[in-house]
Amino acid sequence: MINEDIILPFKITNLYLGFAECNGILKILQNHLLIEYEIKDGVVNLVKSEIKQIKIPLDNVINIEYKKNIFLSKIILSLKTLKGINDFPLEDNKLILNILRKYSELAITYCSNVNLMIAENKLNKLEN
Numbered sequence: 001m002i003n004e005d006i007i008l009p010f011k012i013t014n015l016y017l018g019f020a021e022c023n024g025i026l027k028i029l030q031n032h033l034l035i036e037y038e039i040k041d042g043v044v045n046l047v048k049s050e051i052k053q054i055k056i057p058l059d060n061v062i063n064i065e066y067k068k069n070i071f072l073s074k075i076i077l078s079l080k081t082l083k084g085i086n087d088f089p090l091e092d093n094k095l096i097l098n099i100l101r102k103y104s105e106l107a108i109t110y111c112s113n114v115n116l117m118i119a120e121n122k123l124n125k126l127e128n
Contacts, residue, residue, distance in 0.1 A: 008110045010075065010097035012089055018042060022089060026075075026097070028113060031058050031121075033077075035088070035095075054088055058114075058121050066099075066111045073099040075107055 012022040024037025033056040040048040062078040077095040079085070088095065099107045 006106060006110050006113065008075075008099070008106055009103060010099055012096075012098060013042070015039065015042075015089055024097075026110065028110070028117070029055070032056060033058070033061065033114065037088070052087065054085060056084070058117055061114070061118055063118065064111050064114045066107050068104060073101060073104055073107060075099060075111060 006026075006028055008026040010024055010026060015021055019042055020039050021042045022037050022039045024035055027034040027036070035054040035056070036051060037054075038049050038051050040046075056077075056079065060080050062080055064075060064077050067074050067076060075095075075097045077097070079093075079095070082090065082093060085095070090096075
């Protein structure tokens with residue numbers, strides 16, 4: 001059973017040479033992944049962007065993986081096209097999102113659910 005109620009917080013640090021950071025959440029929608037985020041200055045945390053949203057259709061997702069090492073946990077989202085990912089910070093044409101250690105189990109569940117949804121999408125296309 002796919003849990004669409006998962007809301008996974010993430011962070012991207014060291015934007016703009018360390019002068020900004022990105023905070024946001026990942027959600028699962030019916031046929032999309034939703035990223036909501038804001039960028040704020042990393043110096044005094046006074047200047048914030050408006051909250052932005054990116055909807056990524058599941059058809060556009062190649063895979064999502066969770067990686068963990070001693071210092072950092074992260075989710076790596078590989079996409080077929082970067083169209084629609086206008087202002088979001090990318091690394092090697094992938095979305096790389098840092099996850100706090102306390103959200104590790106939630107991140108693993110999130111990635112499993114998304115990969116299951118991708119597989120079900122592919123199966124449905126083959127059946128039709």
